Amino acid sequence: MEKFNFTEHSHRRFNPLNGEWILVSPHRTKRPWQGKVENLNEERRPEYDPKCYLCPGNERSGGQKNPDYADTFVFQNDFSALVPDVPNGEFSDGELFYAKSEQGFCKVICFSPRHDLTIPEMDVTNIKKVIDLWQNEYRELGKLDFVNYVQIFENKGDIMGCSNPHPHGQVWSQNSIPGEPAKEQERQKAYYQKHGRTMLGDYVKRELELKERILVENDYFVALVPFWATWPFEAMILPKKEVANLIQLSDEDKKAFADCYKKLTVMYDNLFETSFPYSAGVHQAPTDGEEHPEWHLHMHFYPPLLRSATVKKFMVGYEMMANPQRDITAEQSAERLRSLPAEHYKTK
Structure with missing residues (x-):
């Protein structure tokens, strides 16, 4: 009987961070996709757009005017999903109907005054x-009594819900720990209680030994395709040392983080020679006043492109009704990304 080989045969992989499984079907693609060549008429944006509500000096959609900022800029979202002045309250009707009020803040972070840049086109400095600003927002929002979690994220590309092409991200903070970090909290805590070490600290050490899924490595940080990756070219950025939150990062750490952030996103853009869309977010320890030695800071990247600049992969059918499934393996994705040039395709 043929011997099982997970690079050839269908199998399930376990995600220790959230306790869920993914079905992998590598026999459907015996080798990494070469990608469809497309001549896209990619929009060339100006450095400054007088109609953009995020550019320096412009009026935002809520009527406020941006300062003439030169680096980064943060402001309270004019149409926040969470606001701080919500009265405490809850609704309960037996075991099946329950709701509770939720306070919070939603902020927008402009990465650069230039309208025409994205993270892979910015320099590491x-x-x-941007990471300095993340660190400060986590620190200041986390001091508030009613804020127990700070979620930093970036949506890049209109297919990922980005409503403005100006380079920006968001910071949402709230009473409760949201669903995805809550799953990771539970799993990481159980691992730490069992081993006395962080789950992702052990994971990074083993990935660095194997070298199969590593994309970028420097002295302090690493970018890799996780063994349990769900999205076609999913990736993570993690510190090599056990760091629970952004506050614990030194200047050298933040430079290394920025280096990985740039190099990974350059890989993404070069893959199909397009401004590669993704949703990315930092997961770190809650700000609930408790010690969280189990937490290991990390950043997730979930890009939807599959075969080309216009062919996307979303969770549908079996994936919505059963569990996630992918054809191209994490190892194939890593090999494909590593093979790309380091220079951004626009600079050719």
């Missing part, structure tokens, strides 16, 4: 300024 300026990307570090």
